[in-house]
Amino acid sequence: MTPEELLKLAKEARTHAYVPYSGFSVGAALLCKDGKVYQGCNIENAAYGPTICGERTAFFKAVYDGERDFEAIAVVGGKAGQEPSGLFPPCGVCRQVMREFCDLDFKLYMGKENDGYEVRTLGEMLPLSFSNADMKE
Numbered sequence: 001m002t003p004e005e006l007l008k009l010a011k012e013a014r015t016h017a018y019v020p021y022s023g024f025s026v027g028a029a030l031l032c033k034d035g036k037v038y039q040g041c042n043i044e045n046a047a048y049g050p051t052i053c054g055e056r057t058a059f060f061k062a063v064y065d066g067e068r069d070f071e072a073i074a075v076v077g078g079k080a081g082q083e084p085s086g087l088f089p090p091c092g093v094c095r096q097v098m099r100e101f102c103d104l105d106f107k108l109y110m111g112k113e114n115d116g117y118e119v120r121t122l123g124e125m126l127p128l129s130f131s132n133a134d135m136k137e
Contacts, residue, residue: 003109006031006074007117010109011084013039013054019080020044026054026077026088030062033069038062055094059101070102076111087112095126104129 006029014027019042026042040057052060055075062070077088087110090098098106104123111117123129 001031003117007076007109007111009037009039010074010076010111013041014076017041018043023080025080028054028058029074030058030070031072032062032067033071053091053094055090056097059097068101070106072107072109074109084111085113087118098122099126099129099131
């Protein structure tokens with residue numbers, strides 16, 4: 001799957017976001033190494049703490065289904081009802097969830113305006129990370 005195809009799925013996922021408080025919608029598309037794709041969106045809550053990001057929604061759906069091998073994720077965000085604007089990097093909590101399941105060469109495609117995107121590895125996005133390997137030492 002190309003980065004552009006994955007970003008298109010992230011944009012589609014974004015239309016499902018529930019964002020009555022921030023008005024900021026996020027979509028994610030997580031590519032498994034076997035070719036399956038899991039989509040996720042952000043879902044807000046009036047208490048704020050129970051709110052979940054689109055990236056974690058996609059990961060948790062995949063993990064529930066037994067997936068453990070991931071290749072890349074595409075993420076897009078912006079004001080609800082508008083095209084993505086600017087670069088949208090995942091939050092720190094989402095990066096840590098990615099690190100639980102992904103190697104440092106895992107790819108993050110971050111969409112921006114005019115169907116553009118930037119790509120980074122998880123190692124670039126989360127330097128000096130803490131992972132399950134650290135629990136074994």
